[in-house]
Amino acid sequence: MPLELQNLTGGYALTPIVQDVNLTLQTGEWLSLVGANGSGKSTLLKLVSRILSPQHGTVLLDGKAIHSQPPNLVAQKLALLPQQQTLPVGLTVRQLVSLGRTPHQIWWQWELNAGDRLKVEAAIKKTQLEKLSDRLVEQLSGGERQRAFLALALAQEPKVLLLDEPTTFLDISYQLQLLELLKELNQQKDLTIVTVLHELNLAARYSSRIALLKQGHIWEVGIPEEVLTPNAIAQVFGVESVIIHTPVGLQVCAISSVL
Numbered sequence: 001m002p003l004e005l006q007n008l009t010g011g012y013a014l015t016p017i018v019q020d021v022n023l024t025l026q027t028g029e030w031l032s033l034v035g036a037n038g039s040g041k042s043t044l045l046k047l048v049s050r051i052l053s054p055q056h057g058t059v060l061l062d063g064k065a066i067h068s069q070p071p072n073l074v075a076q077k078l079a080l081l082p083q084q085q086t087l088p089v090g091l092t093v094r095q096l097v098s099l100g101r102t103p104h105q106i107w108w109q110w111e112l113n114a115g116d117r118l119k120v121e122a123a124i125k126k127t128q129l130e131k132l133s134d135r136l137v138e139q140l141s142g143g144e145r146q147r148a149f150l151a152l153a154l155a156q157e158p159k160v161l162l163l164d165e166p167t168t169f170l171d172i173s174y175q176l177q178l179l180e181l182l183k184e185l186n187q188q189k190d191l192t193i194v195t196v197l198h199e200l201n202l203a204a205r206y207s208s209r210i211a212l213l214k215q216g217h218i219w220e221v222g223i224p225e226e227v228l229t230p231n232a233i234a235q236v237f238g239v240e241s242v243i244i245h246t247p248v249g250l251q252v253c254a255i256s257s258v259l
């Protein structure tokens with residue numbers, strides 16, 4: 001079991017946002033967290049990636065408590081693409097992506113070795129950033145920047161990849177390319193993925209399971225067809241909807257806000 005959340009409770013200062021969350025992810029699973037604005041999706045990812053410490057409960061990565069492991073050991077196995085990235089000043093795309101190899105370097109190794117450099121170039125290629133690799137990150141558009149940070153996470157070669165609204169800033173073509181790339185890594189490399197996605201149709205199409213979050217609690221978790229029902233969508237989003245089944249998965253059509 002690469003990732004297990006046991007009674008996980010936490011938030012900011014003393015206010016718990018995420019409450020008593022229990023989830024187990026199998027190797028090669030793709031779970032999407034879905035819920036209304038402010039329901040605690042990003043906070044949950046911050047707890048899982050050690051940005052926040054839990055008030056109660058545990059996150060187990062490969063069976064070991066994540067918050068008691070050295071950061072570089074965790075970073076060898078788990079990467080986060082955050083919703084808002086801290087923008088590095090004066091770094092090129094290649095230099096940014098190279099940071100993904102840091103957790104794998106030995107402390108006396110000042111420069112990337114040939115193997116590391118190949119992995120950096122592979123991540124740049126996968127995210128189609130070859131032509132931008134010598135540009136400064138601060139000079140990129142929002143979508144290009146998003147791809148550069150994805151390349152950084154891929155260069156890290158994690159077993160578990162957490163992505164907080166990864167399709168924000170991406171046009172429809174790059175959204176599909178990003179999700180298809182994740183699908184390839186998920187199916188061919190057994191990468192375990194957790195995404196926060198607002199686009200329910202994309203979540204249904206790509207995820208093996210969906211967890212609906214409501215006010216910091218898991219309201220329901222299961223395969224998309226079981227979880228994304230008009231009743232659940234009304235309860236969690238306050239929206240009346242119909243579900244249409246199409247060749248590319250179910251489509252949620254919002255009709256009106258019931259609030």
Ligand SMILES: Nc1ncnc2c1ncn2[C@@H]1O[C@H](COP(=O)(O)OP(=O)(O)OP(=O)(O)O)[C@@H](O)[C@H]1O
Nearest residue numbers: 011012017035036037038039040041042043044083
């Ligand atoms: N740094 C912070 N300090 C205090 N409260 C915070 C902080 N960040 C988020 N919150 C609060 O925690 C709650 C959950 O926020 P979170 O960002 O986890 O929600 P979300 O489900 O990811 O929302 P969205 O869909 O809008 O991105 C919100 O009420 C938010 O105002």
